[in-house]
Amino acid sequence: MPNHLLGIAELTKEELMAFVENGYHFIEVSERSIKKVPTLRGKTIINFFAEASTRTRASFEIAGKRLSADTINLGGSGTSQSKGETLYDTLQTLQAMNPDIVVLRHSGSGAPHFLARSLPRTSIVNAGDGAHEHPTQALLDCVTLYDHFKREGRSLEGLKIAIVGDILHSRVARSNIYAHGLLGNTVHLVGPPPFVPKEFETAYKGKANVKVFHSIEEGLRGVDVVLVLRMQLERHDESFISSLEEYTRWYFVSRKLLSRIAPGAVVLHPGPINRGVEVETALIDGPQSLVTKQVTHGVAVRMAVLHYLCKTQAKLSNEVGEK
Ligand code: NCD
Secondary structure (H helix, E strand, C coil): CCCCCCHHHHCCCHHHHHHHHHHHHHHHHHHHHCCCCCCCCCCCEEEEEECCCCCCHHHHHHHHHHCEEEEEEEEEHHHHHHHCHHHHHHHHHHCCCCEEEEEEEEEEHHHHHHHHHHCCEEEEEEEEECCCCCHHHHHHHHHHHHHHHHHCCCCCCCCCCEEECCCCHHHHHHHHHHHHHHHEEEEECCCCCCCCCCCHHHCCCCCEEEEEEHHHHHHHHCCEEEEHHHCCCCCCCCCCCCCCHHHHHHHEEEEEHHHHCCCCEEEECCCCCCEECCEEEEHHHCEEEEEHCCCCCCCCHHHHHHHHHHHHHHHHHHHHHHH
């Protein structure tokens, strides 16, 4: 097992399932009246978020605290990066304070991978790197589906998942494609051609069973899960779509549409949601939506990730000590 969590692409199916099952078991800790276990007492976790975040940042902080670790939060504009310091120097400075884990969100694709290579004494968790990967989001989505389908006597395998929207710029989509690839599920990528090029079918060959659809009717027909994405407007450096109104006209996910072509499907959204743009408010607030559960399970799965990495470190240092 790795000493970092950089992406789902680096995991085996067994490792993915271990995170999902451990995450599932951690849900219960947050339901107690005293939501704290002593597991990571004496450990230090730095959450370094150089990009905007609400859910991911709050849930990593809560996860660390519920495991009794000492957590500190740093952000882009409040750090020496705004004075011209490089990410490498900032993180090397932080490493000198001996944290056990650094959780990093950064706009640069590959930033956590670079740090994992250059700062070998610290475990790095990727909390979203550019348009590349967002592994803990895919893990929490899997925990949510695991929990949901378990109640129906089904497992995480044999599912048909549709991901709708700006796939090209979405790290959430990429991590979910890898996760469902490991699970052997069929993934429908649905959206306009600039966001969902036909080449995606071959790009993931050998990694995931991916089918591209430019028609929402065809892409969503008969699926078990619809994962709706936000337009990643902050990552569009050219005009990808003529207008958001036009996108909404062709790719809006509504209750009426689902009741016709995928009546049993459950709906996921990583947030933040642009209500009325990519998805109907009544659907997100209705019984098919697992959005609130996703947020709750985000804390649990991040507890599982932090716990696993600290345990691996302890094992590694014992092995080094024995030699
Ligand atoms: C996502 C992200 O930042 O990649 N949000 C999240 O972490 N829950 C998705 C998004 O910003 O659209």
